[in-house]
Amino acid sequence: MARTFALEGPPAGWRRDLLADLNEEQRAVVTAKGGPMLVVAGAGSGKTRALTYRLAWLVERGADPGRILLMTFTNRAAQDMLRRVGALLHQDIRRIWGGTFHHIGNRLLRLYGTRVGVDPAFTIIDREDSSSLMRSCVMDLGLSHEKRNFPNKNVLVAISSLARNTMSSVENIVDDRYSDFTDKLPDIQRTLEAYTEKKRESQVLDFDDLLGKWLELLEDHSDVRNMLADRFENIMVDEYQDTTAIQGRIVDCLGAKHRNICVVGDDAQAIYSFRGATFANILHFQDRYPDAVLYKLETNYRSTPEILGLANDSIGHNRHRLEKHLRAVKEVGIMPALVPCEDHNQQARFIAEYVRYLLDHGKKPSDIAVLYRSHWHSMEIQLELQRATIPFQVRGGVRFFEQAHVKDLLAYLRIIHNPHDETAWNRVLPHIQGIGERLSQRVWNAICYHDNPLKSAVRDETVNVLPKRLRADFLALAKLLNKLAGMTVPGPILAKILKERYDNYVTVTFENARQRRDDLRGMIEFAEDYDTSETFLGDVTLATEFAGETALGEENADADHAVILSTVHQAKGLEWSVVFIPWLVEGRFPVEWSKNEVDEEEEERRIFHVAVTRGEKELYLLVPRLAHRRNKGIIRLEPSVFVRELSEHVYEPLLIESGGVRRHRDSRGRGRKESGCSCEDSADGELVYDYDA
Numbered sequence: 100m101a102r103t104f105a106l107e108g109p110p111a112g113w114r115r116d117l118l119a120d121l122n123e124e125q126r127a128v129v130t131a132k133g134g135p136m137l138v139v140a141g142a143g144s145g146k147t148r149a150l151t152y153r154l155a156w157l158v159e160r161g162a163d164p165g166r167i168l169l170m171t172f173t174n175r176a177a178q179d180m181l182r183r184v185g186a187l188l189h190q191d192i193r194r195i196w197g198g199t200f201h202h203i204g205n206r207l208l209r210l211y212g213t214r215v216g217v218d219p220a221f222t223i224i225d226r227e228d229s230s231s232l233m234r235s236c237v238m239d240l241g242l243s244h245e246k247r248n249f250p251n252k253n254v255l256v257a258i259s260s261l262a263r264n265t266m267s268s269v270e271n272i273v274d275d276r277y278s279d280f281t282d283k284l285p286d287i288q289r290t291l292e293a294y295t296e297k298k299r300e301s302q303v304l305d306f307d308d309l310l311g312k313w314l315e316l317l318e319d320h321s322d323v324r325n326m327l328a329d330r331f332e333n334i335m336v337d338e339y340q341d342t343t344a345i346q347g348r349i350v351d352c353l354g355a356k357h358r359n360i361c362v363v364g365d366d367a368q369a370i371y372s373f374r375g376a377t378f379a380n381i382l383h384f385q386d387r388y389p390d391a392v393l394y395k396l397e398t399n400y401r402s403t404p405e406i407l408g409l410a411n412d413s414i415g416h417n418r419h420r421l422e423k424h425l426r427a428v429k430e431v432g433i434m435p436a437l438v439p440c441e442d443h444n445q446q447a448r449f450i451a452e453y454v455r456y457l458l459d460h461g462k463k464p465s466d467i468a469v470l471y472r473s474h475w476h477s478m479e480i481q482l483e484l485q486r487a488t489i490p491f492q493v494r495g496g497v498r499f500f501e502q503a504h505v506k507d508l509l510a511y512l513r514i515i516h517n518p519h520d521e522t523a524w525n526r527v528l529p530h531i532q533g534i535g536e537r538l539s540q541r542v543w544n545a546i547c548y549h550d551n552p553l554k555s556a557v558r559d560e561t562v563n564v565l566p567k568r569l570r571a572d573f574l575a576l577a578k579l580l581n582k583l584a585g586m587t588v589p590g591p592i593l594a595k596i597l598k599e600r601y602d603n604y605v606t607v608t609f610e611n612a613r614q615r616r617d618d619l620r621g622m623i624e625f626a627e628d629y630d631t632s633e634t635f636l637g638d639v640t641l642a643t644e645f646a647g648e649t650a651l652g653e654e655n656a657d658a659d660h661a662v663i664l665s666t667v668h669q670a671k672g673l674e675w676s677v678v679f680i681p682w683l684v685e686g687r688f689p690v691e692w693s694k695n696e697v698d699e700e701e702e703e704r705r706i707f708h709v710a711v712t713r714g715e716k717e718l719y720l721l722v723p724r725l726a727h728r729r730n731k732g733i734i735r736l737e738p739s740v741f742v743r744e745l746s747e748h749v750y751e752p753l754l755i756e757s758g759g760v761r762r763h764r765d766s767r768g769r770g771r772k773e774s775g776c777s778c779e780d781s782a783d784g785e786l787v788y789d790y791d792a
């Protein structure tokens with residue numbers, strides 16, 4: 100006989116008091132009757148929580164889950180919220196429409212796309228597919244060979260995407276953001292038109308079409324608009340500050356009938372303008388909805404008053420922002436520490452040893468995050484954590500040395516170091532416009548039997564295996580590599596290659612050329628510490644070898660057991676007990692290119708704000724003092740403006756000293772002695788950390 104097992108659900112008639120988990124301000128949001136609602140509140144004030152509970156509240160009061168639409172920044176965030184709602188209600192809420200804008204657009208176009216010429220069976224192409232489609236348009240139009248320096252497929256895709264997301268013309272985008280290509284505008288426009296046509300012919304939609312076609316459906320077809328506007332009784336958007344113009348418009352169309360639009364955001368955390376997001380959507384919400392009710396959440400549950408104090412002090416330097424007040428409910432804690440380091444090596448060592456210390460004193464790896472401005476800032480930190488056998492996970496997947504542009508530049512050095520390295524040749528040769536896999540192989544076949552393939556590369560018989568139009572460029576490359584082969588020190592070799600060869604390739608190839616160039620400069624600086632290419636390449640290879648795993652082995656590599664290394668951008672909405680922010684020097688954080696533009700500097704400050712406000716209990720701001728440059732000797736780095744402008748009372752210096760002592764104080768000046776570690780008050784009352792202990 101079959102045995103049965105009953106799952107214990109809540110007793111019949113059970114109802115959880117949702118409001119008990121909320122404060123007064125949050126309750127007002129959760130229980131509001133409806134109409135346009137704008138919740139603007141600082142980090143950690145429970146915006147996401149209020150939105151989640153409002154969903155539960157509405158369903159509990161009888162709202163039809165199938166008529167609620169929730170849009171968030173990642174699908175994972177939506178799933179987390181919906182799971183929470185399910186748990187609060189003990190009810191199946193799978194009919195709620197939740198996900199990113201793209202996710203929802205996809206669903207709706209499958210249903211109603213025929214109206215805008217979209218076959219319901221359409222395929223979605225990812226960025227990579229978009230790029231190859233764009234590439235074939237460039238080829239069809241014959242633009243690649245004749246026009247040197249014509250933007251590469253990825254740049255073209257980015258231009259197309261920005262134009263659509265910001266709802267502005269290609270001309271504006273090129274003028275504003277890609278001014279290197281202004282003279283190519285007519286050809287760029289032709290290419291983008293061909294691209295649109297090709298997508299239509301092959302019945303594919305790219306990511307931007309999911310929004311573009313969706314909006315077209317709403318704007319050009321009043322019957323569909325009315326039907327959808329009727330369907331969605333309640334619309335909710337989290338992280339509204341990072342929505343783009345087109346996403347803002349979509350929300351407005353969908354909400355046109357019931358006008359129950361609840362948007363939640365924090366202008367101080369708007370950090371995606373490089374992708375076309377605009378917090379104008381928040382700033383002008385009340386212009387578009389004069390009857391909108393503005394809600395404020397002014398209690399911060401995430402961070403200690405000390406961390407909050409520092410966050411507020413910093414963001415106060417931005418002019419473009421909405422004034423907000425936040426009070427912390429957490430108890431007085433440890434002052435944020437400003438940690439001056441000798442150089443980047445000491446910075447990495449401090450983080451690794453301090454993390455070890457925290458782990459020995461009861462923290463879990465998953466309580467800790469290192470948040471940086473640019474991916475390359477994590478290089479030495481990754482190596483150092485690896486050496487210290489601390490499990491870590493790099494959020495966003497690709498580790499620094501595995502990125503295409505990093506591997507590209509390294510490939511030149513590999514050829515110089517070992518001219519027999521076929522893979523390196525095959526990576527480098529296609530950087531010459533016109534050389535593909537086939538020609539690259541032909542060159543390799545011509546040189547590989549020689550004792551020194553690099554030397555034989557400059558010979559006539561090698562050069563002549565290539566079509567005439569490519570010879571001069573190839574010879575220039577071969578000569579440069581031969582010249583550099585006389586040098587052993589890796590830093591200057593890489594610098595020279597970047598300047599003379601690879602830099603131009605970066606411009607025409609990558610949509611985020613500035614960021615990539617910044618990565619490469621960082622790597623060159625990293626290489627400055629090495630005397631020989633051999634040791635440098637050895638360490639770098641080692642760094643890629645442990646990619647994807649951790650020192651403690653695979654089983655511990657998941658995020659629950661690992662210290663998280665992440666860019667600030669990818670840490671949005673999340674929180675950790677302890678946060679380290681390295682590289683707080685000018686040119687790194689804020690990044691170099693933001694210096695001359697007020698808007699860009701303010702966006703950098705918002706990124707810093709997001710980083711600081713991820714911290715719950717402890718915050719460490721690291722400022723390396725010196726950088727080593729082979730030719731120029733030692734250079735003094737300037738501390739970041741974000742550190743310099745802080746009021747002195749919002750942090751405490753933490754000095755690294757050999758044989759010294761460490762002391763933490765809370766903001767009331769109470770010392771917190773660390774048990775089992777060499778911690779005492781130092782004579783002068785400063786906070787000192789002995790990292791050799």
Ligand code: ATP
Nearest residue numbers: 120121122141142143144145146147148400401672
């Ligand atoms: P961000 O701006 O970073 O996205 P947020 O405003 O969305 O932050 P939440 O992530 O919702 O804030 O909340 C921050 C933390 O505070 C979470 O751990 C949440 O569970 C907790 N929290 C929020 N409201 C309350 C409350 N009323 N009581 C207890 N804890 C709360």
Ligand code: MG
Nearest residue numbers: 146147148672
């Ligand atoms: Mg949130």
